[in-house]
Amino acid sequence: MKKLFLCYFVFLFSLLSIFSAGVIDSIDGFQYLVVARSIYYKGAPTAPPYEYSERKNIHMSVVTGKDGKTYSLTGLGFSLAYLPAVAITDIVYKIYGIDPSVHFPLENDWLIFLTAGFTNAFFGALLGIILFAYFLTLGLSKKQAILMSIISIIATNLFVYTKHSMAHMMFVAFLMLSFLLIKFYSIKGKWWLMSASGLSFGILMITYNPTFILAIPPLFLYYILLIKHHWNKESLNLILKDISVFFIGLFPFILIYNWFESLRTVQQTTNLALIGTRYLVYKVPLSVFFEGIYGQLLSPGRSIFIYSPVLLMIIFFWHKIRKNVYPELFAFTFYSIILVAFYSKAYTIGSPDQGIAALWHGESSWGPRYLTPVIPLGLLVIAGTYRFFSKKVRYFIFYPLVVIGIFIEILGILMPYQTKYFNLQRKFYVNSTEYGAALYSDLLPRYTPILNMSKNVVNLAKNFPNTYDHGKHNVKFYDGIDFPFNVGQERWRAIEGKGYISFDNNQNDFVEELSFGLINHPIAESSSSAKLQFVLNDVNLLETPLELGITERKIIKIPLRKNLVQPEDNKLEIIVNYEDPEVLTKTKQILGLQSFDINSQRQNLESIDVPYVSALGPKIAGVTYQNWGGTNTDPWKAWDIHTQVFERLPDFWWIRNLYYWDIPKVWIVIPFILNLAIFILAAIKLKKEVSR
Structure with a gap:
């Protein structure tokens, strides 16, 4: 069984690595990475000083802590996950005698982005393994469990987050591991499983932001439903004992969390991360609240059922749900209600002409990223019911929903999700309230990202051949x-x-x-x-x-x-x-x-051949920069080059990096061939292991 798990992990990781972008595609991602570099080079989880106003760096959300140092508003855990990428890049730097850039990420290198881009593929593969083990406990065969695990990743909104540089995939993976270990504890009764669940929850606690608190009630409910307590004195003592054991694993991370929060303390508060979300527990305009509920569940551009359509199976076939998955069903339902209600209350008040801005959508991203933690729980319910679906249900309802889900996720994977705003009016006003493209495209069907990105993919397919067409004179x-x-x-x-x-x-x-x-x-x-x-x-x-x-x-x-x-x-x-x-x-x-x-x-004017412009380029490619990177050393020009390439090409590391002439082709082609070879070999080995 260990070989099966190992083969399946390698299979998933190599598969998801093929889809990696090899870039950092979000402000959050940049901030996690700058903290990782600071940990590696300085031994402290700090961030660079704010230098955007001086054009020395990009805009980042940072604060000055009580020690006078600059800190990012992001969590610590995902920065730690980026450390391997920083270390690998530093090894190459030392081999070629290169000093790390000071004004990172404005002054960056393709190698650190490339290696960091595989981080969420790793956590996606980890989540796939966790779900595979979960499905086995629900009575599925090995083939069924692998099938449902793959569907859970590639046919839901989880797929894009195995690619994009956000902390959600790591958060979801360790959340589900915590649930799984409680499931194992209910079956085997070994105390260390409860402690391991606490340890897993501790990792997710420091990964992202304080929304880990919202996962505590459904996790506790899940534990209660699995253990089936009788609510007498003996039962209460057992609950307290289990909670204490859970805290054995959790306690070190509570200390780490509090230590990190105390470092970036401002205004006499002991938890900086809670400042920005404290207002969510107060009263909220009903219009914003109902818009948030509608937006997350029913809107044409952000509904969870559009980006993860297989979840509709829970609604369509609620009557087929068996008692053995009731704990998962109630945990999924409870957690969904908590998250939808919580984020429906998120808003901010802008200037008088902007009005109240709802924040439920979690832009900029592909799909309702705030609801990603509930997707695996919903898939557990579906997997537990899958065995009882008739062939007609599977082939005419379930599998079509899977295909639709894959198509919608591919739209967010083939191209950067930021391009969904192409050709949209930047903003308009209704009753003194500003509606930006990010919001109105989620609410109005004719501007839904699904349609806009479908058009963009068609245009990409038409224009892509021109990007490498140099004609017979190789222009x-x-x-x-x-x-x-x-x-x-x-x-x-x-x-x-x-x-x-x-x-x-x-x-x-x-x-x-x-x-x-x-x-x-x-x-x-x-x-x-x-x-x-x-x-x-x-x-x-x-x-x-x-x-x-x-x-x-x-x-x-x-x-x-x-x-x-x-x-x-x-x-x-x-x-x-x-x-x-x-x-x-x-x-x-x-x-x-x-x-x-x-x-x-x-001659074709549409071809793309540009320098990346980095300290690594001249060393490994033996090139000399002439205009860009030569006479023009403005780092914002290099940033603009990366942005243009990012938006004009398929969003894959093994395609985009071939257009930079200061990146040796062998540095991209050989890893890609190895990636494909490992994927094929892992698939063959996995098939043999499943058949045993």
């Missing part, structure tokens, strides 16, 4: 030429001071002429002419710079001598200068590249 816009953008019916690329293009000399179509469609376009009040120079393989192509007046468009054709063009890797540099030096520094104008032709044949 690459590899530095200083910004990403394509819409201008009316046209597509432009902006040349930022110096733009670099490389191309090959095709043996069947020798390069004889280059043609550029350019426009000197004002962004702000400005009227400087642009002076252009074209340099190919260190040779000027024009005797004198070409001048382009403000708003002037021009097609520039340049014939080439045969001996000037190399067989491969020709370097073309477009140099732009303005009379006013502030044109470039303050982006008052742009030189728009509207077209690029070779021998009168239009």
Whole structure:
């Protein structure tokens, strides 16, 4: 049985690793990671000072503790989970003689994001193992338990959180482990299982935020229902004894929790994390409360039943639920009521023209992330009833719901969930209350993220081939030429001071002429002419710079001598200068590249070839940065490059990182091949173990 569990864990981890983004995709994720770096390098769970106003770092929610140090508002546990990623990256840094960046995460490296990206895949695999063991205790066969475990992960809203950089997957995994160990205790009666349950609960206690308190009532109810006490004196003594044993495992984490909270104490409070949620226990506007209930349960853009449709089986077939899963059913129902009611009360009051803003949705994320802890409990109820479903129910109701669930989760996995706001109006007002895109897209069916992301995926499928299509001359816009953008019916690329293009000399179509469609376009009040120079393989192509007046468009054709063009890797540099030096520094104008032709044949402007710009790049790839990372050392430019690549490509580590020319391809391709090989071998081994 141990081999089966090991094979299944490796299978799940390798499967979920394939879907990893290899980036940090949330502010919370960045904050967990900066604390992990501080623990590793400084031995203290601190955060960097707030430097966003000085443009030295990104915005992060931090406070100054009583010791004068800066602390993040995030939990400690998930930062500890990021330590392996920090350690692996540091080993590589030491091998190549690189110092860790000071202004992290603005100044970052792809390697630490890549390794950190597998963290939630690990916890997703751990949760899969926990559910597999749970399903076995409910009487399912090994095949049924594995099937239901896989469905629980990939057909519900849990799937995206095995990928996204939030603490929910770790929280849910240890919550379910705590429930499972209580289940084992009720069966075997061994005291150490109760203590282990407390230890597991202690880990989730320090993982995320104070909402772990909300899990205590359903966990206690679950214990009471499993043990079946008679409520006499002897029974009460047993309850107290079990609680004491539970606290043996929990107590060290209570100390850790209180220690960490005391470090970041402000305003005479002893629990900083509770300050921001204390108002939730007070009165709340009924409109906000009912909107929260509707939003979490029934809304077209955030309902838990849309993002985890298999949970509808509990409603559809409540009459088939057997008594052996009543404890799980009552725990699921009780916990769901607590979470829905709690988050329905979450709101904030903005400026007079913003009104009351509801916070039940937990944006920005894919699906109702606040309700993820109840999903596995609901799946326990479904799994306990699965054996009693007829074939018609399975094939015409259950499996279609599974397919729908997988489709909806894939929408949030193929592309970054932030892109669900594309082409949406930023905000509007109703009765002096502001409705931002994050909120109204959840409430209005025509703007639901499901529809918007479906359109985005179709567009991604259409546009993706263009991102790697370099044509027969292998044309690459590899530095200083910004990403394509819409201008009316046209597509432009902006040349930022110096733009670099490389191309090959095709043996069947020798390069004889280059043609550029350019426009000197004002962004702000400005009227400087642009002076252009074209340099190919260190040779000027024009005797004198070409001048382009403000708003002037021009097609520039340049014939080439045969001996000037190399067989491969020709370097073309477009140099732009303005009379006013502030044109470039303050982006008052742009030189728009509207077209690029070779021998009168239009070249694809949509291809993506950019540098990541990091301290690691020159060391491992042997490259030299020219514009971006060279003359332009602004870290916000590198951040913008990462953002553009993030939004334009499929959200997988083994695709996105291949577009950065300062990341050696072997550093991505070999791990991906190993990932696939391990997945295939684990699948084969798992099949054999299940058949035994």
